[in-house]
Amino acid sequence: MQTSAQGSWCKVSATIAPEIGVQIALPTQRWSQRFLQVGCGGLCG
Numbered sequence: 444m445q446t447s448a449q450g451s452w453c454k455v456s457a458t459i460a461p462e463i464g465v466q467i468a469l470p471t472q473r474w475s476q477r478f479l480q481v482g483c484g485g486l487c488g
Contacts, residue, residue, distance in 0.1 A: 444471060445468075450470060450471070450472060450473075451470070451471045451472065452468045452469060452470050452471060453468070453469050453470075453471055454466060454467070454468050454469075455467045455468075455469065
């Protein structure tokens with residue numbers, strides 16, 4: 444868990460095969476339990 448002036452959050456890191464890194468920072472307080480993921484359809488990097 445990490446804390447800043449904006450609040451505290453839990454950072455979740457994962458690896459999707461073969462070598463795709465993913466990081467998500469989820470708030471620990473006042474979270475509506477909704478999540479929006481936006482990507483570029485495989486055209487990034």
